[in-house]
Structure formats: C-alpha cells, structure tokens
Amino acid sequence: MSGFRLDQGGRIDRSQPVSFSFDGVTYQGYAGDTLASALLANGVMLLGRSFKYHRPRGLLGAGSEEPNALVSVTRGPGRFTPNLRATSVELHEGLSATSQNRWPSLKTDFGAINDRLGMFLPAGFYNKTFMWPRSFWDRLYEPAIRRMAGLGEAPTEIDPDHYGATYAHCDLLIVGAGPAGIDAALEASGTSKRVVLLDEQDEAGGGALSDPALWKWLEESLKDLAAAPNITILRRTTAFGYYHDNFVGAVERLTDHLPHPADGAREKLWRIRADEVVLAQGAIERPLVFAGNDVPGVMLASAARTLLQRYGVAVGRSVALMAAHDSGWRDIFALARAGVGVAAIIDLRESVDAALLGEAQVLGIAVELGHSVIDVHGRLAVKGVTIARNDGAGAALLACDALLMAGGWTPSVHLWSHSKGSLAWRDDLGAYVPDQPNEAVRCVGACSGKWSFGSGLVTDSLPTPRDQSRIKAFVDFQNDVTAKDIRLAVREGFKSIEHIKRYTTTGMATDQGKTSNLNGLQIAAQALGRPVVDIGLTSFRPPYTPQSFGALAGHAQGALFQPTRKTGIDSWAEENGAVFELVAQWRRARYFPQGGEGMLAAVNRECRAVRSSVGIFDASTLGKIEVVGPDAAEFLNRMYTNPWKALEPGRCRYGLLLKEDGFITDDGVSARLAADRFHLTTTTGGAARVLNTMEDYLQTEWPDLDVWLTSTTEQWAVIALQGPMARKLLAPLVEGIDLSADAFPHMAIREGTICGVPTRLFRVSFTGELGFEINVPAAYGRALWERLIADGAAYGITPYGTEAMHVLRAEKGFIIVGQDTDGTVTPYDAGLDWAVGKKKPDFVGKRSLSRSDIVAPGRKQLVGLLTDDPTVVLEEGAQIVADPAQAVPMTMIGHVTSAYWSEALGRSIALALVAGGQQRIGEVLYVPMPDRVISARISGTVFYDPEGARLHV
Amino acid sequence: MSEALVRTDPVSGLDFVSEGVRLSLAGPMARFSLRARQPEVLEQLLGFKLPRQIGAIQAGAACLGPDEWLLRAPAGTKLSLGSGLPVAITEVSERSVCLIVEGPRAAEVLAAGCPLDLDRFTAGRATRTVFETVEIVLLRTGDNRFEVEVWRSFAPWFRTALETAAGQLR
Amino acid sequence: MTRFSAFSLFAKALGGHQSWPEQWPDASPKPDYDAIIVGAGGHGLGAAYYLAKKYGITKVAVIEKGWLGGGNTGRNTTIIRSNYLYDESAHLYDHALKLWDGLSQELNYNTMYSKRGVMMLAHNVHDVQSFKRHIHANRLNGVDNEWLSAEQAKEYCPPLSISPDARHPVLGAALQRRGGTARHDTVAWGYARAAAALGVDIIQNCAVTGIRRGADGAVEGVETTRGFIASKRIGVSAAGHSSVIMQMAGLDFPLESYPLQALVSEPVKPVFPCVVMSNTVHAYMSQSDKGELVIGAGTDQYVSYSQRGALHIVEHTLAAICEIFPIFRRMRMLRTWGGIVDVTPDRSPILGKTPVKGLYVNCGWGTGGFKATPGAGDLLAYTMAKDEPHPINAPYNLDRFRTGRLIDEAAAAAVAH
C-alpha cells in the first residue's frame, strides 16, 4: 500500500461517501473523486497492463492525458464501455469498473510473458518474421497475432442509450476553463458578445483546481460568469476537433457521472460556429525517460499535486522527485507541506534557483543535484530507486514508495493544429508553440507557452551508466515504446518522425502521444544527430480525446437514422398486409399476399387481375416536375432525346434523358397541360437528380430561357388503375372528363374532378392494358384509393405492388432504368432508337452517341430471352455465353437484366443485354449456373400483345 | 356522387408539449410557387406586392430566391396562372405540411438540426434551409414562433426529430 | 541486405539489436537513370522493384517529395479484394490479388496480408440483383465471390445487425473469402527495402518541379528541388497529385482530386473477424491486428488537396456504422485522417502510356488503389520496360475517354430505380 487519503484537504465532499467496485472488490470514495483518486486513496496503485508487454502500470497523470490507467466501466446491460481513463471517470455510487488486457487477473497476467521476451519483440519485429513456413501464416501466425490485439473487450450488446446533437453559434468560443480561459471569459462578460466557455472536466478551473491559493479567486470568478447573461458554461464538454471556418466539434457528457440508470441523452454533440475562438487548453507535463519509469508509483509531479489538492490523496508515504524542471519542486513542496513524507529531490541540473534550494532546506528535504534515477525497484509498486551522478558515478539506493517526474511542459496545441495554425519551435521550452493562426483564433495561457512554472532543462533520456540498448526506458507508455525502439528505428533508416511513429507506434495509442510525442522527437533528433525541427512533427488529428460513435452520430439513430419516405397510401398497404421494399428513400409495397401466399403466388394473382379485370397500384413515388414558362417546350426539347415542341396540349409523351456522356439516366411519361406548362414524371430514385440536372442546364447554360421548374412529386398522390375494367370503374367517379376512347385516347391527359377533388388524369399504361394514372392532391390520396377499392370490389379490383408491376411491364418489353440499363447503356443499346429525335440538332448527350466506341459493332443490346425449358426462370444478373463448354475464364457476352414467371404467357420471360443482340434474334445462347447450364433463345423484347391492341380500347 | 373524400395528414394533428415548447400542425392552406425574373409582372397579375429581399415575408409571400416566392394563402385560394406571361405559378398546396414550433425554447429545439444562426434570423424572415439532411422552409413568425414547411413524406421523420430534440432539452 | 527471419531476429536480439542495417539507404540523386518513378508510394516502389527484379532495369530512381509511403499508401483502410464486375477490372484486381499471396515471402518482409474475407452487404432488391450479377460474372472469370443469406452473413460477422426493422435491412451479402487486409506501411517499406537491395535509389524529400522534354517532345528527365535528373523513361505514380505532375509535361488529364476520410476506434479485443462494406449506407469496416476498428467513409463533395478531416463525414459514417453494428455505439473514435484521391470520370484507373514519349502514368485509382498495389506496380514496370501495355492494363488507356469505351464499375452498380 502506498497511496492514502489525507485527513483533510481537497475539493471532495467528505460528507458524501460513495461505494464503488474495481475488479470485483468494493471500495469507498467520496463525491468529487475520480475513479483514479479513489483507488489511490484506497492504496490501489496497480491499475492496468500495457498493450504490448503487459507490464503492470499505475497512474502517470491525473487528467485526460493518462496513458496507463485504462478501465472498462459497466452501467448495466448494453452499457459497457472499454478503455476509459480512470482519471476521467467520475466516481458515483455503484460505479463498477474492471481492469483490462490481463488474464487471469491484473496482478497475475500471463500476457506478461511478452515482457520477458521483450528483447525479441523490438519495434517492427512482426515485419521480420512469421513468414515461414508460408502455410503457417494463414492458419497459425495471423490468427494468433489477432488474438493478442486490443486493450479492453468490445461491447457485445446493443447500447440502449440515446444521444443528442445541436448546432450552436457564438461570437466567442473559449476552449478550456482554466485561469486563462476564465480570464478571457471575464473580459467578455457584460459585452454584447455571445460567449461559450467549455471545459472537459466536471468542474471549471483547470489548473487552479490544484492550487488552493486560487480557489477564492476561482469561486468569485465563476460567480461573476454565472451572473453574466451573455456567457454559457459547458462542463464535461470536450472540444475534440477544430474544422474549417471556426467550426468546432464538442461532446458534452451528460449522464455517465450519475448513478445508473440515468434519464436523458447520454452525450450530446455540439457543432459550434464561432466568430472567434480562444484556445486555453493548458499544457501537459512531460515524463522523463529512464529505466523503470513505468513502475506503478512513478508518475508526473503535477499529477501528484492534483491528487493532493483536489482529492486529498497522497501518492505515497515516502515520495521522491526526479526533476529536470522547477515545477516539480513546487509540486513536492506542496506534498511536504501537507505532511506527506518526502524521500529526496533528485534534479538532473547541476544548479537550480537558490530559492528552491532554500525552501527545500526549510522543509528538510534532501536534494541531489546533477543526479538522475537510473533504475526503479519493485514490480507492482515502487520500492526504491537507484540514483547516480550524471557522469555515472556514485550510484546509490534511495528508498521511496513513489517517484515523481518533472520533465517540463508541452503546450496543448492540438486544436490549434487542427485549425492549421503554424507552430514555432522554442528551444528553451523544448516544445512547439502556436505561431501564425489560420483562422480567427488565438491561444492564451499555458497552451501558448506562457506559464509561471519556472524553467527547466530539455532532455531526451536521462543519463545512465547502463547499456542503453538493454534497458526499458519508456517513451510511449501505453504502446510500450522505449527509447531503444526509437533508436532502432533510426538505425534501420526511418528518419522522418512520421516513419519513426509508424515503425515504433509511438504516439499512436489512445492518448495520441500527449505525454510521449516530444520525448520521442527529442530522442529521435539525438539519435539522428540533427535538430528537432529537421525531422518534422507528426500531425495532430481530431479527436483531441476519443469520442463515442454514438455521440458523433448524434440523433441519427433508430427511427431518426435516415427518413423513410412513405406515400399517403402506404398506411393502407401496411394495414392490408403488404410486403414492402425500399427504393431510394422510399418504402413501396412490393406485393400484397393473401392467406399465406408466397411472393410468386401473390404476384401471379395480382398480374392475372390486371390482365383480366382491374388492378390498382400506388405510383405516388414517381418524381414529378412542373415545367412552366413561355420557353418550356424549347427547354424540354434540349434536355430530352425526343422532340417536344410539336406535342399538343392534352397529350403525353415518353421522354428519355441521357447524361452528357450519352448513357441513359432517366425516363418517364410527361404531359403537356398547356402551351407553356408541362407535367413531367421521373423515376422514383431519379426525381431529385433530374431536377438538379435540369436546373443546372437552365441556370448555367441557358439562362436566357423563360422557364421555371417546380418539384410537384409530393403535391400529387398517383393511383394507377390498370386493366380492361379500369374505365368502367372510373367513369362514375369522374366529372368533366369524357373517358371514351375517342375523346380520351391512350397517351393523353385531362383535367377535371374525381369524387369532387381536382385531378390530372393521365391515360397511360406501364402494363399494356387499358390504364389510367389518377393524380389528386396528396391529402386525398388515401381516401380516393379506398373509394376505388370499395367501388372496384364489383370488378374484383386487386391492389398490386412493384413486383407485379415489374412483371407486367417486362411482358411488354418496357425497360426499367437502373435495372435493364446500368449507366453504360445508350438509347440504341436499349432498343429505344424510336425515342431519339434524329432531326434534332442537339440534345443533352447527343454528341456522345457518335463516338467511335459507341457506334462500334458488338455493343451489348437489350433483347428478349426465352429459356428452352419454359418453366425455368433465369436469375437476374446471370451471365450469358455462346459456348458453355469453354474453360474459365469464359468469354461472357451478356447478362440477364430482368427475369420473371409470366402468368399471362404461362412461361418464363427475360430481358438481357447481349453483345450484338439485335442481330442474334433466334440464336440459342447459354447461361452457365453453378449446377447446370440453361439454354435460351434470343427474342424480341415484347412478349405480350405486340400489336398493342389491348391499349387502344 | 357519394360523400366527399376526406383529407389525410402525414403526421398527427395532436399537439406535442414539452417544457418551453409546443409543436402543432397547421391547418390546410393554399400554397403556390411563384417564379418570375421581373416581380412586377407577377405583381400586376396577382394584384399585390411581393417582397424584393431574399428572406423577407410580405402579404403571405416569402421571398426564397432572386426569382422565387412561396405564397401561403387561405385554403381554397385560386390564382390566375398567367398563361403566356414570363412567369410560372404552380400550386403546391399539398406538397408540404406546416409544423408550428413555438415557445421560449422553440429556437433551441430547431437548433438541434438546423445550422442557421437563429439569433440572427429575426421575426419576419423566411428561408429554405435544412434540418439535418431534410430540407425545410423556415419562417419566423414571432420571437418565439416558427412555422416550418416540410414535404409530406419527410414530415413524420421531422416531427419525431423535433419531439426528440424537445425531450432532450434540460 | 540482412535476411529477415526469426533466426536473424534472435541473433540480433542477443546483440541488443545494435547491428540491424538500414532497411534502405537514403539515396541522393545521380545525374541520370534508366528509369525514374515519381512517387514513392506502394505503387511506385512496386514498379521500381519489378523493373529491377523482372525486367533487369536496375538503374532506377524513385523520387518522393515527402517520405516514402506517406501518401495514400499510409492513409487507406487496407482493403484487398478482386470481385469486380467487368472482365477488365476482374483481371486487373485479381492479378494484384495473386501477387499479394506470397508477397511477404517474395519481399522477405511481412506485409500481414490477412485473408479474412470481404463481405459486401445488400440492403435492397437492387443491391441483390447487382451483387448476383457480380457473383455470376466472377465465377465465370475464375474469381471467388459467393452469395450469403442474411443469416449466413451474421454468422460470418457476428456484430452485424440483420434486424428486418433496420432502415436499411441486410438482405444478404457477397463474400470474397480471398479478400482481406494487409498492413499498409509494410507494403511500402517491403518494396523499398527489396528494391534498394536490387540497386534502386530511393530519393526522399525531393519534389518534382518540372518535366523536361526534348525537341522531339520526348521526356529527357525531371527538374527537382534537388536539381535536374535525366531519364528517357519516367513513370508517374503520384496518386492525388497526378494532375499537377502531368501538367508539368503539358498534359491535361481527366482527373479530379477529392478528400477521402477514414478513422479508427480505440483498440479492443478481437470482435470483428472480416471486412464489411456497405455501399448503400456508405461505410466499410475491419479490425486491425492492433484491435482498432478501421472505418472508411466516402469522399468529400469538392476538389481539395487540404487533407483536412471533415466532421460531417465522420458524423454520417459513424451513424451508418452504428446502424449496421449497433453494439459499437459506445466504442470511441480515436483518430481521423484524410487522404487525397484522384478520380477519373469512370472511376477506373489510367495505367499506361501517355501522348508524351517516354512518359508513363499510373493514376486515377480513386478509393481503390491499395488493393491493386502489387498489380499496378508490376504492370507499370512492364509498360515502362516494353514501351507497351500489358494486355491486362491495355484497356486502362487514356483514349477510352475519347472513344467512349469506359470501364465504369460504379455505373454498372447503377442507381436504384
């Protein structure tokens, strides 16, 4: 036992004891503790195991920079979180934490065999081995390496928590509520500026929280800030990334510090746009690099002071300090004054400020200048250290149960660097500090390199008489990167810091190198014999500290993940047992099974109804665009492949749209309502794309045209009524429209009313039957649908879904863009020559149709395909060959795009894209399946009623 | 003719009330998309003035773009379509529904997914914008009152998103 | 070159690892070379290696403006697969896949190629049709790819949610078992070390500033920040910066460069046994040998060389990941980064000769370059050595954009109807 709770002091609430457990053992702490401080108060020094060597580890720091003390926390079913820093886990009643990366227990970890074998596992060892025998890699080595991976266990259950998100705007965003951040906020209080001050800790105050002399100032300042109406303070909020134009991402933790279960969102994503950003992120103390610097009980001096002043915890009963910087003296003086036993101050420097020496003398602390720690004794806890003069002589044993390291300070320039501000090297600090900003941002306080901690010596690793190549002096504690690993990387030719980082993995652990980067740089520079600035600096990348997937996804979870668009009639389909499919953003009824029918039976029944009587189909998802203005016809003429100017009002036309590269992108039947007004339709998935493309041409290429486009997709519900009885069913409901074949021919549109509401009634057919598409204002779609179902009962009206629609259209050889075409198909390939206006001088995509490979013979063309065995339905996507006996790789000449059982024809049908297909009508080709070869004959694409007699009735 | 068809709304007509905010569905209204290069031509045709500044609302018409206005008028309002003129008038009454978000925390609820700086989007302004990935037309009709036009099929998602955001206020 | 093996590791360990030699010397430019490769990524170093190894051209320099492997080689999500639809693509990527197998032994450098399988999720009827088309075509091309039901997909990847109530329910998946991952850096380092051992000069921190052409138009060498370096054969393999380099030779290319984002989680114990991709929700994921979940997202919408991560992409990608793998919602994102990918109009690469004599190009790999690394290197070397493309890369010429013979895998996957 080393650490213990002092009788007084700290900011914890001693009136509120809190019980919690770690690795199944129950302990007591106080409200205001972190898991780390509470464990230390209970004498628990061993908190984790390192990644590679499984070395026993205790605390290094006291904040979010902590690399060692990683734990898993369970908050009930589904609420398991690995890899949390014990220093950032707030204690609450019932907190249950476990250690990680050890088996069977934290004290006895078999994985620590890696530590014994450490000499054979230097940086990059896996590049050099596990290659022979070759067959062992897949079966043995690789799975074994994979099993070694990771720190904590992954969650295994679905997280029941939810997460929130918001945008926020402010004039001034201050990141970090330490003294510098608070000063910046005070300065802005009472102004008209909207100020947001955020801090990652549970309490505002930053470094002031560890300095009782500042507590009164802090209390008063926070009172002033709370009273200022223009200032918002966000605690437990980490600004994790700084993006373009002063856009800062932050996550607020809302419930993890409360006993569970807790109400409300667990975390909230803040997306903050600020006119100005002030970064007051402070600085992080740097460890020193020497043999045994990772034994539990060796920690940052500032962390020991924080544990003392904030939490009333002493890190040991006999504490030594290894300093290269004045700040460590201040820290250990604080411990001494609080009554903690101090073993000695060891300082690398030959001389230090006389005031420090004087104070040490007053406090009765032994001082060894010009000395370094060269070894640490103890495995699970510090038992003592060996020190020696910097020239290697005078080795002596010093008994102690904790060792503090004061290696100087590293300004936290993470967010500054995210914003692409430049950095300048400061030799005196041995650190990079902010230089030129790239956004409206400034750094204040310690993160700008300004602090009152005193000065120090910048080191790479401490001098030692021992063989540097044999000792483990850690640089990156979590990833177990030692000074000798970095020297090995340099020896092997890795000379830029990015290479060294990747080869050794230094700085790539979950702390992202907060305590290790600068030491790594110094050691690499020393090994290379070059100045630090010559070897570069690895980039800082968001996030500042790890952030949960849930918070970053914000409220886009469950029902809010992405909208599922539904028509007004969808609810009827759901009530009537429809099976749905998702098409683009929409949900569409695929078929309506009755009495336990499977899909095929249902679709056959639906198809029969359409061919023999009448079927009803919800076509509301089709895209609709109203094109209005004197130049409407001219505009469409330029966009579509076919001519539009001569289309008479009241008539419809099939339109085909190409991309400028000549390939089909969309199609639809459109109507001319008046000389200057068209009602276009597009595919369901193409609506937004087509509208955007049309706006693009209109605004950019032809701004002189007087025509405007309005999306009307959602204005209209569209009900397709298809089948020989369609007219009879419709006639009694419609007013103002003569439905007779002569007055209202196929491919015409009429406006009138139906059941008292206005309608745009299309006489069109995607089934080959007499058919109407009834457009009514969307609010009336469901009511009209129900009326048609009721009135249609006399005719056996049958609702049909997208699957039957596909079958019916395929029987007629109508293509579906995106299924029978795939973005590489021209109108000629698709057999749509008739839809191309040959006399038009230009339309979008026309020029591409005459490129040499587009007019070359042998292109894949859409044809029909009839299997020799009429009962066999081909598989969509199946490949077609001419010679089924050839060896793999086979020469494939096409593929099946659509294939169905045709109830009307009593056999299977298919559409296919086949090389030179239109010249192959009648040929037999082959579809090699895994288990057999299917033979099929090429045919035309229209299988049913090729004369169109059923349409024109 | 049998009885008239009844309207169906894509979201509940019931109010949702949470601390500091109320969500409700506006009743039916007529909506028109008005387009013209020269607003005078539209004004002459319609007989009223249109706002010229993008983002302004005047006489029920919100100027959404340099040549675009959204006119919201009492249900049943009919307009002359201006056939032959260099204008485009398209009825879109049923394309969207209008959710009313009101109360002292209305702006906070909308800020959950809307990237606008609502402090600077004062009463009397209107714009097309987004709530997360869904397009909306946002009209601020009072300091604590917003009307949000959202296409019908997105309305259930949008309403759920607003209710969720309102429930998460603390 | 010290041969890498468990034995050499053991022997060196006894000496405190003091006697490992440099894996490649940091070369300075010589006045002239038989061939110059611009760009020391996996592709460029691979080309140099194969030039020396297979075609006997050893007086080769690889010129890199930064540090080798520092571009997209070191920034991608390391996915390897070859189950492409078109013959041209299947042949190209399968050529690479065959080279991946055994690459560690060939280079005497463990590239950690792990055949853990790449599974692509089908979320709607259209996906199912498209994947079946791929599977049929792959089978007849001799490329493994198989259809899994949703339940089989879940069995192969237990974290997968196959809830039918999901916004994008999983209807099934296409699985290529030979697909997998490799350790990205080691591919570049392995090629660099092996190429250097064959005499190739690897010249880092040397930016190309111009391409010198003679009176006949043919290349004569490159101007660099470290002086002029002569060569009659220059291969450009500069990924996101290809446009900039080609413009130095007076060539405008059909390329645009976009930021591509990726991220990793904190490392956790093995939980995710394969690679899963979903085009519908725009996300893909695997777990590294270190335990990090490695997640790729889509490209940003605008042309950029800034390599600056974008929060929106992260938000949408993680929402998608949590939708498909809801058990990972409490996992935490550790690091995000961006690469620059160069994209052609048909999203397939350009690999071959250019209109300038002696200038060869390997670019336009978009988001798919890593998996092709050994193949692209080999084919670029072949093309440079023979001054004509190999049949595998012949279709990937520049001319296809003029004639219309595009190789558009993404278009073939098409849009939902």
Place this chain on the structure above:
Amino acid sequence: MRRQPPQWRIEMLLIHCPYCDEARAEIEFAYAGEAHIVRPPDPSLMSDEEWQRYLFIRSNPRGRHHERWRHIHGCGRFFNAVRDTATDKFEATYKAGEPRR
C-alpha cells in the same frame, strides 16, 4: 460531366451565397464541379477529342480553383466561387454569368 448532389452534405465550410448575400453553412450547398466550362453551342461540330475535353478534362489545380456551387437548400441558385484547394479557403463567390475572377 455535371455533378449530382451527393447523398449527404457537409456542415464544415461557411459559404457566402452571392444571391442571398449571406454566409451559410455548407450543408445547404451542393458542389457542382469546375466553373466556366461552357457547353459548346453546337457539339456536332466538335471532334471526339474536343468533345472529350469538354466532358472530362478538368484543371484540378492545387491552388486557386474556379468552381460552381448550388445553394440547393437555400435560394436554389448556382453560382461561382474561387477557392484555394490547398487550404479550402474561399477567395470569392460571385453570381452565375459574371466574368471569371
């Protein structure tokens, strides 16, 4: 080739819409490719080579880039912008039809 708006948009850049005369979040905008590439008045007069240039060749500079954006979830207008592709900073935005900056 004309670009389609992506499936999602982003909230990172702040873009000044020259029509709204207001800086708005990028999430309201859709990128629309390089600017000032004018569709030829009569494509049939172009060679395959020239047509290819129009369709596919892009300057893709590292530095100043003229590009189009559409304020798709705002005023709906396409406009032009000059942006430095190395830093993503906008130098200017201006209305469609105005001369190249």
